[in-house]
Every structure is written in structure tokens, then in C-alpha cells.
Amino acid sequence: MEALSVHICRVPLFAVPKVYDAFPLAVECVERTRFMRTCGSIIYQGVQNSLKIRQAQHNNHLRNRKGGKRGFFNSKRRDPAQFSMEKLLAEALVRDVPDFPKPGILFKDITPVLQDYDALRQVIDKMTEQSRPLKVDVVVGIEARGFIFGAPLALELEVGFVPLRKLGKLPYNRLVEEYALEYGTNTVEIHTDSIKPGQRVLIVDDVLATGGTAAAAARLVERAGGQVAGLCFLIELDFLEGRKALENYPIISLIRYQE
Ligand SMILES: O=P(O)(O)OC[C@H]1O[C@H](OP(=O)(O)OP(=O)(O)O)[C@H](O)[C@@H]1O
Ligand SMILES: Nc1ncnc2[nH]cnc12
Known part of the structure; x- marks a missing residue:
């Protein structure tokens, strides 16, 4: 009987039910509870092994990412301990595009920051920290690039996210504000029921230029x-002195350009 029990212990997990089918009486004679405990232990070992494999795969993924060349911190020139927003500038992750969207405008293109996991991670971490x-109750993101930073920031702060959208995009009852910006005029809207009375709101966007957009968002x-x-x-x-349009509010900006 003991030999049978040992034999059962050695069968692979997938074969355990077959052994049980083949020798139901014998197994029950040996010790039903012991057999079940053996199965349980095999299953437990299987789960443990699969967890270990997953952890190893995850560690490997992290090692590859850190050792690879895909992130802001990963090139040999970049040292994570020395990270600063100034370095981010020095590395030109914010790209100057002349004459966009109109002649005479020097456009700050943030897409290289978004493409780089480590840079994006740092931006969200710094926004969260600051x-x-x-102690906000909700994050309002301004369409379109304010959505990109606003939603992950809301998750980090463990609050909800409210989209403030350009004219005609929101489906429900709306409040509307018009404003001027560096290259024209525009209109933003918010759902009337998106914010509860007295809620503390953090307004998020990628760029503060003249402050027209942010001031309209604050009014909404x-x-x-x-x-x-x-x-x-x-x-x-x-x-462009956007702060002047927002004098009554605390302002966080991670990168400031003097000219
Ligand atoms: O301080 P201001 O002078 O108002 O300018 C800042 C705004 O300009 C840009 O948005 P844009 O209107 O170009 O829209 P987009 O995010 O949809 O590209 C930027 O994303 C800010 O929202
Ligand atoms: N110069 C600029 N670059 C990027 N976004 C802007 N929004 C307003 N002015 C801008």
C-alpha cells in the first residue's frame, strides 16, 4: 500500500486523475485523505513553480528594459540618479518645431517625451509628487494633450478624471467658455454634472503659454x-506670461522656458 502511495506521488500532475480512475478502490483503501493531500501538494507546487517562472520573466523584462536602449535613462550617457527636468531638456526630449501650427510660432513638441517610458514615468511621478x-478630489484634463498627463495623474492621486473638451465633443449638458491662445481662438466645454459642489480640482495640461486655455478651464x-x-x-x-492670467491659483510646471 505504501508503495502504491509513493508511486502515485511520482506521477505527473496531469496523470493523477487517471491513476485515480484506474485504481479507485486501491487509492481509497490506501487513504483517501492522504491521496487528496498529495494532489493538493502537487497542485500547490505547480502554482508555486508557475509563479516563480512569471516572476523570473518579469525580472528579465525589467533587466532587458534597463539594459536596453529604449528609455531616457538607458543610454550610457544617462544616469537615472542624476535625472532632472533640465537634463530632459538637454537631451532634447521636448522638440522645437518652427512655424507650427502657424508661421512665427515655435512649437514645443512633447511627443518624444511620450515615446520614452522612463521620461514619461518621471513626468507623471513628479507631477504626482508636486x-x-x-489634496485634490478630481483631476480635470484639457483636450487633447492634457488628457495624456491628466488621466495617469488622476490614477496616481487615486481620484477621478474629468475631460474638458473642445467645442462640440461632449455629448451631455455643457458649460461653454471661449478664449484666445498664441495661435488663434478656441472654445472649451465641460459637462454640467462632472464636478460636485466644493470639490477641489486640479487642472492639467501639457503647456502653459498665454494662459488663455487654462484660465478658461478655471472659469469652467x-x-x-x-x-x-x-x-x-x-x-x-x-x-508669454501665462501666470498673469492665473494669479489666484497655485501653479506647478515641471519645465520652464525663459525664451
Ligand atoms: O496657454 P495658451 O496660450 O492657452 O496655450 C496652451 C494650450 O495650447 C495647446 O493646446 P491647443 O489649443 O494647441 O490644442 P491641442 O492640445 O488639442 O493640440 C496646449 O496643449 C494648451 O492647451
Ligand atoms: N508654442 C507652443 N508650443 C506648444 N504648445 C503651445 N500652446 C500654445 N503655444 C504653444
């Missing part, structure tokens, strides 16, 4: 019943 003390938030706890930007173009 906006956490504002207040009209919707919210309290603007602060505004958060990746880039601030100091020379």
Missing part, C-alpha cells in the same frame, strides 16, 4: 461648482 499636497470649473486647487503643466513658456 500635486499631492494640494468654478462655474461647474468646483474649487480650483491648482494647475499642473509639463511646460511653461515664461515669456
Whole structure:
């Protein structure tokens, strides 16, 4: 009987039910509970092994990523410990595009930041760190590039996300504000029921330039019943003096250009 039990222990997991089918009486005679415990232990070992394999695969993935060339920190020139937003500038992850979208405008293109996991991670981490003390109840992201930073930031802050959209995009009841920006005029809208009375709101966008867009967003938030706890930007173009349009609010900007 003991030999049979040992034999059963050695069969692969997939064969255990077959052995049980073949020798039901014998197995029951040996010790039903013991057999079940053996199965349980085999299954437990199987689960443990698969967890170990998954962990090893994940570690490998992290090692490859760190050792690879795909991230801001990964090239030999870049040292994660030395990371700063100034370095991000020095590495030209924010690209100057002249004459876009109109002649005479020097456009700050942030798409290289988005393409780079480590840079994007750092941006979200820094935004989170600096906006956490504002104790916000909700994040409002300004279409379109404000969505990119706003939604992950809301997740990090463990609050909800409200989209503030350009004219005609929101389906439900809306509040509307018009504004001027560096290269024209525009209109933004917010759903009337998107913010609860008194909620502390963080407004998020990629760029603060003249401040026209952000000021319109702040007006909408207040009209919707919210309290603007602060505004958060990746880039601030100091020379366009957008802060002047937002004098009453705390402003976070990770990268500031003087000219
Ligand atoms: O401070 P301001 O002078 O108002 O300019 C800043 C705004 O301009 C850009 O948006 P844009 O209107 O180009 O829209 P997009 O994000 O949809 O590209 C940027 O994303 C800000 O929202
Ligand atoms: N110069 C600029 N670059 C990128 N986004 C902008 N929004 C307004 N002005 C801008």
C-alpha cells in the first residue's frame, strides 16, 4: 500500500486523475485523505513553480528594459540618479518645431517625451509628487494633450478624471467658455454634472503659454461648482506670461522656458 502511495506521488500532475480512475478502490483503501493531500501538494507546487517562472520573466523584462536602449535613462550617457527636468531638456526630449501650427510660432513638441517610458514615468511621478499636497478630489484634463498627463495623474492621486473638451465633443449638458491662445481662438466645454459642489480640482495640461486655455478651464470649473486647487503643466513658456492670467491659483510646471 505504501508503495502504491509513493508511486502515485511520482506521477505527473496531469496523470493523477487517471491513476485515480484506474485504481479507485486501491487509492481509497490506501487513504483517501492522504491521496487528496498529495494532489493538493502537487497542485500547490505547480502554482508555486508557475509563479516563480512569471516572476523570473518579469525580472528579465525589467533587466532587458534597463539594459536596453529604449528609455531616457538607458543610454550610457544617462544616469537615472542624476535625472532632472533640465537634463530632459538637454537631451532634447521636448522638440522645437518652427512655424507650427502657424508661421512665427515655435512649437514645443512633447511627443518624444511620450515615446520614452522612463521620461514619461518621471513626468507623471513628479507631477504626482508636486500635486499631492494640494489634496485634490478630481483631476480635470484639457483636450487633447492634457488628457495624456491628466488621466495617469488622476490614477496616481487615486481620484477621478474629468475631460474638458473642445467645442462640440461632449455629448451631455455643457458649460461653454471661449478664449484666445498664441495661435488663434478656441472654445472649451465641460459637462454640467462632472464636478460636485466644493470639490477641489486640479487642472492639467501639457503647456502653459498665454494662459488663455487654462484660465478658461478655471472659469469652467468654478462655474461647474468646483474649487480650483491648482494647475499642473509639463511646460511653461515664461515669456508669454501665462501666470498673469492665473494669479489666484497655485501653479506647478515641471519645465520652464525663459525664451
Ligand atoms: O496657454 P495658451 O496660450 O492657452 O496655450 C496652451 C494650450 O495650447 C495647446 O493646446 P491647443 O489649443 O494647441 O490644442 P491641442 O492640445 O488639442 O493640440 C496646449 O496643449 C494648451 O492647451
Ligand atoms: N508654442 C507652443 N508650443 C506648444 N504648445 C503651445 N500652446 C500654445 N503655444 C504653444
